[in-house]
Amino acid sequence: xxxxxxxxxxxxxxxxxxxxxxxxxxxxxxxxxxxxxxxxxxxxxxxxxxxxxxxxxxxxxxxxxxxxxxxxxxxxxxxxxxxxxxxxxxxxxxxxxxxxxxxxxxxxxxxxxxxxxxxxxxxxxxxxxxxxxxxxxxxxxxxxxxxxxxxxxxxxxxxxxxxxxxxxxxxxxxxxxxxxxxxxxxxxxxxxxxxxxxxxxxxxxxxxxxxxxxxxxxxxxxxxxxxxxxxxxxxxxxxxxxxx
Amino acid sequence: xxxxxxxxxxxxxxxxxxxxxxxxxxxxxxxxxxxxxxxxxxxxxxxxxxxxxxxxxxxxxxxxxxxxxxxxxxxxxxxxxxxxxxxxxxxxxxxxxxxxxxxxxxxxxxxxxxxxxxxxxxxxxxxxxxxxxxxxxxxxxxxxxxxxxxxxxxxxxxxxxxxxxxxxxxxxxxxxxxxxxxxxxxxxxxxxxxxxxxxxxxxxxxxxxxxxxxxxxxxxxxxxxxxxxxxxxxxxxxxxxxxxxxxxxxxxxxxxxxxxxxxxxxxxxxxxxxxxxxxxxxxx
Numbered sequence: 001x002x003x004x005x006x007x008x009x010x011x012x013x014x015x016x017x018x019x020x021x022x023x024x025x026x027x028x029x030x031x032x033x034x035x036x037x038x039x040x041x042x043x044x045x046x047x048x049x050x051x052x053x054x055x056x057x058x059x060x061x062x063x064x065x066x067x068x069x070x071x072x073x074x075x076x077x078x079x080x081x082x083x084x085x086x087x088x089x090x091x092x093x094x095x096x097x098x099x100x101x102x103x104x105x106x107x108x109x110x111x112x113x114x115x116x117x118x119x120x121x122x123x124x125x126x127x128x129x130x131x132x133x134x135x136x137x138x139x140x141x142x143x144x145x146x147x148x149x150x151x152x153x154x155x156x157x158x159x160x161x162x163x164x165x166x167x168x169x170x171x172x173x174x175x176x177x178x179x180x181x182x183x184x185x186x187x188x189x190x191x192x193x194x195x196x197x198x199x200x201x202x203x204x205x206x207x208x209x210x211x212x213x214x215x216x217x218x219x220x221x222x223x224x225x226x227x228x229x230x231x232x233x234x235x236x237x238x239x240x241x242x243x244x
Numbered sequence: 245x246x247x248x249x250x251x252x253x254x255x256x257x258x259x260x261x262x263x264x265x266x267x268x269x270x271x272x273x274x275x276x277x278x279x280x281x282x283x284x285x286x287x288x289x290x291x292x293x294x295x296x297x298x299x300x301x302x303x304x305x306x307x308x309x310x311x312x313x314x315x316x317x318x319x320x321x322x323x324x325x326x327x328x329x330x331x332x333x334x335x336x337x338x339x340x341x342x343x344x345x346x347x348x349x350x351x352x353x354x355x356x357x358x359x360x361x362x363x364x365x366x367x368x369x370x371x372x373x374x375x376x377x378x379x380x381x382x383x384x385x386x387x388x389x390x391x392x393x394x395x396x397x398x399x400x401x402x403x404x405x406x407x408x409x410x411x412x413x414x415x416x417x418x419x420x421x422x423x424x425x426x427x428x429x430x431x432x433x434x435x436x437x438x439x440x441x442x443x444x445x446x447x448x449x450x451x452x453x454x455x456x457x458x459x460x461x462x463x464x465x466x467x468x469x470x471x472x473x474x475x476x477x478x479x480x481x482x483x484x485x486x487x488x489x490x491x492x493x494x495x496x497x498x499x500x501x502x503x504x505x506x507x508x509x510x511x512x513x514x515x516x517x518x519x520x521x522x523x524x525x526x527x528x
Contacts, residue, residue: 019322042348043270043422055485056321058271060478063421069453072270072295072425073356076349081368104345109378115333117319117326119347120296124369153372164392166368242485 002028002231003223004195005135005174008087014038015087016080016125019057021135022089024234027053031230040079042121044070052241053234076121080128088129090122091136094147097188097209099154099170101126101134102147109149119151126152127167138175144208155187177203179220183212193218246415246438246462251471252514254437254464255281259290259403262311266293266401266433267300270424271321271483274475275407276300277468277515278439283307284510293401295351295425299474299491302326303509305341306501312342314399316351323488327495337498346379350396355425357398358432364395404433407472408457409479411440412447415459420451421478427455430462439468441480450479468515473522487522 005025009015011034017026019041027050030037040046043058047067054062063069070079079085092101093116103122107113126132136142146157155161155169162169169187173180178194190212191203196219204211223231249257259265259282267275279300282290286309292301293314298321304310306328318329332341346354353365370376371383371394384395406426408419417438419426430436438457447456459465470477474484474491494504508525512518 043272044424045422054322055488056271056483058321058422058424059483060272060421060476063272063478069422071423071427071455072348072352073428076352077367081349104374109374112334115318115325115330118315118317118345119373119375120317121348123347123373123375124349127369150372150374156372162372165372 001135001174001176001195003227004179004220005089005133006032006227008133008172008174009034009037012036013086014040014084015089016040016042016085016129018090018122018125019054021091023053025135026089027234028227028231031234032227040075040085042072042075044072044075046070046075046079051237053238055242076124080124083128083130085129086131088125088132090125090132090134090152092122092134092152094142094144095134095136095173096144096147096154098156098159099134099173099182099187099189100147100150100157101152101154102149104149104151106148123152126154126170127165130168132168132170134170134173136175138177138203138206140206140208143206155182159187161187177206188212190214191217193220195220196222246459246465248413248415248443249464249466251277251281251439251466251468254466255285258435258437258463259287261287262289263402264291264293266399266404266429268294268404268406268424268426268429269472269475270296270422271298272422272424272475273407273419273426273477274298274300274472275405275439276473276475277471277518278405278407278437279304280509280515280518282309283505293399295348296321297326297329299326299488302328302491302495303505305329305332306338306495307505308338310341312344314344316346316348320488320492322485323492327492328501331498344379345375346396347375350381351399352425352428354396354399355428355432357396358400359428362398364397366393366395368393370394399432401429401433403435403437404429405437405439406430407439407468407477409441409450409477410444410447411438411465412444415462415465416447417457417462417465418447418450418454420454423453423455427457430457435463436461437464437466438462439466439471441469441471441477443467470519471515473519
């Protein structure tokens with residue numbers, strides 16, 4: 001999953017990175033095929049090259065290894081809102097068939113079943129980045145017909161698109177089972193590739209709506225030895241650093 | 245001019261029950277010692293303002309200091325939920341907590357408006373999201389282009405509290421590394437308290453992104469070494485990631501949480517004693 005996500009980044013891309021899976025994928029790209037990728041974290045660390053994956057979005061490692069560190073108004077206004085970011089990498093608790101993302105509540109807002117952390121930088125990353133890549137594990141609980149709360153807008157609750165809105169909407173959704181992309185006409189997410197060894201039934205089972213499947217479904221390329229080595233050593237370095 | 249004082253006196257003088265208080269510091273330089281002092285002095289009905297509530301507001305909410313929370317991301321970074329925050333929202337324990345939530349960009353711009361002395365800031369964003377219905381922003385038309393934009397109201401806390409690396413004897417303050425919205429928070433507030441790692445004879449260039457706040461823009465400066473633990477101060481300490489992970493266990497259970505707060509915060513008279521208590525636990 002991280003490997004397929006990492007391949008979405010091209011050398012030289014300016015990438016606004018969320019913590020967790022997105023951070024792992026973005027750093028894998030930087031340490032393998034895209035050494036000149038520019039990573040920006042919302043803590044204001046721009047052009048950072050962490051040796052280990054940060055636990056929080058503001059770990060000292062990110063500031064020490066950055067080209068520059070700026071304040072929060074600057075990172076969101078001058079760098080993201082003004083259109084200087086090519087790729088946004090986000091995760092969420094829920095996604096729906098029209099690519100809307102929820103990281104606010106499960107259940108009604110006033111009496112939530114589960115109170116999630118909330119928006120953070122996500123809504124503006126989703127709209128402000130040139131190309132939005134979403135990364136999350138696929139289950140019936142996370143892939144729902146309609147999100148309980150639109151924290152970051154994909155193609156809207158009605159799927160009618162974003163002609164009135166800032167930004168382009170998600171370009172691609174990468175999960176542990178495969179790859180989904182929005183249909184150019186309906187804006188509904190459809191399965192366009194599966195990872196090697198994944199059965200279609202598995203994907204259908206893990207999706208909360210009747211999933212549309214591309215006629216000539218692709219299979220993602222298996223991880224190369226180099227990708228696996230880089231990812232493994234990154235994870236080992238990270239675990240060692242955080243257990244101190 | 246800032247007064248060089250103790251944290252205890254600064255909190256007693258400047259923070260009243262019912263005040264709107266912003267403790268800022270984005271992962272780095274979080275003013276934990278000041279939060280603990282607010283808990284020790286049993287402040288109540290506070291409106292707590294902060295982009296990332298983090299463990300410090302989890303502690304204050306769990307101890308019953310807060311009436312309202314104004315925020316943009318309420319989690320334990322890299323670990324998971326803030327359990328005391330969730331218990332307050334989901335079960336109204338230890339009391340109801342009113343929420344006003346925004347995006348990070350929205351909060352950052354609200355501080356900018358406050359620091360600039362204008363009633364609102366203008367940005368893109370919020371449109372198409374459900375946040376629009378749940379919070380206090382307004383759509384406005386650009387008078388020059390006709391574009392529909394989002395107005396976010398200024399934040400003007402009664403008191404802003406931050407932690408910084410250094411101050412000089414006159415109360416000028418210096419901080420560097422990830423400096424978040426601290427400058428904006430201080431300049432947007434009616435009063436500001438700064439805790440520092442060290443008092444130095446003279447401030448000197450330390451880092452390319454150093455931020456300096458002049459003494460006359462701050463009300464109180466207090467020397468509190470390691471005042472941001474378990475957060476960190478670049479050049480002085482590292483983030484205590486192990487503590488953040490342990491907090492997940494401590495905060496999950498109401499009684500375990502209460503006992504921990506009794507022992508480490510209410511049962512200690514100041515931050516130096518807290519550090520001693522925490523050290524015993526981490527070593528044991």
